[in-house]
Amino acid sequence: MRGNSRSSKNKNNLKDIHKADIPDPYFEKRLRLMNRLKDELNLSERVYKAMLKVPRHLFVPFNYRDDAYADTPLPIGKDQTISAPHMVAIMCELLDLKEGHKVLEVGTGRGYHAAVVAELIGKKGKVITVERIEELARKAREVLESLGYTNVRVVVGDGSKGFEEEAPYDRIFVTASAPDVPKPLIDQLKLGGKIVLPIGNFMQNLVIVEKDEGGEIKKKPWGAVRFVPLVGEYGF
Numbered sequence: 625m626r627g628n629s630r631s632s633k634n635k636n637n638l639k640d641i642h643k644a645d646i647p648d649p650y651f652e653k654r655l656r657l658m659n660r661l662k663d664e665l666n667l668s669e670r671v672y673k674a675m676l677k678v679p680r681h682l683f684v685p686f687n688y689r690d691d692a693y694a695d696t697p698l699p700i701g702k703d704q705t706i707s708a709p710h711m712v713a714i715m716c717e718l719l720d721l722k723e724g725h726k727v728l729e730v731g732t733g734r735g736y737h738a739a740v741v742a743e744l745i746g747k748k749g750k751v752i753t754v755e756r757i758e759e760l761a762r763k764a765r766e767v768l769e770s771l772g773y774t775n776v777r778v779v780v781g782d783g784s785k786g787f788e789e790e791a792p793y794d795r796i797f798v799t800a801s802a803p804d805v806p807k808p809l810i811d812q813l814k815l816g817g818k819i820v821l822p823i824g825n826f827m828q829n830l831v832i833v834e835k836d837e838g839g840e841i842k843k844k845p846w847g848a849v850r851f852v853p854l855v856g857e858y859g860f
């Protein structure tokens with residue numbers, strides 16, 4: 625967790641309680657989950673460590689905190705769900721994130737996945753994450769800021785069109801299922817870049833899209849998944 629330097633001032637402010645110098649009561653649970661995922665998924669040390677750092681319980685509604693370290697999706701309000709930890713881990717592995725990468729996420733939700741990616745790309749990198757539901761974006765922004773993630777920008781809007789203003793991106797990932805790869809995402813991807821996204825309606829497949837140095841596009845299916853639908857101009 626980051627942001628400890630600001631912690632001593634506001635010990636009585638409940639909103640800031642997770643910044644205070646108190647031990648993380650969920651660390652043991654998170655460690656157990658991550659050790660299991662590491663074995664089951666053969667996780668890289670980098671993804672394992674990033675997910676071990678991010679307090680998922682702060683990214684779920686208060687009444688679901690005790691469930692935050694079960695490997696399952698959880699409701700986050702507005703009919704949306706936060707992805708299961710194994711899905712976040714798998715997408716991070718497939719994205720092959722490097723220090724300094726500029727990454728676009730479509731579908732912020734409460735911001736958990738963005739925080740994990742922010743850990744993986746470090747202070748020199750940047751995550752731009754787009755969410756269409758303003759209230760979710762606001763909550764995500766609040767938690768990310770309170771934890772000191774200065775390398776994440778939360779934007780409200782239709783992410784199916786990407787986010788031209790900050791393009792091009794080294795990596796793009798979508799956490800809602802699209803009818804096909806949205807063309808703006810391909811256009812906003814750097815040469816040599818990668819997109820990971822679920823495609824399909826009832827039957828969904830996670831797909832890896834690679835743009836080679838010549839601008840040629842290759843798609844590889846990874847396997848069956850279950851996400852909420854991507855809506856918007858290039859969505860359903």
Ligand code: SAH
Nearest residue numbers: 706707731733736737756783784799855856
């Ligand atoms: N990334 C989240 C999961 C979010 S669920 C995590 O960390 O677990 C998918 C999110 O995509 C929902 O919040 C939904 O509102 C959002 N979404 C759907 N269509 C969208 C669009 N066109 N632009 C931006 N966000 C969209």
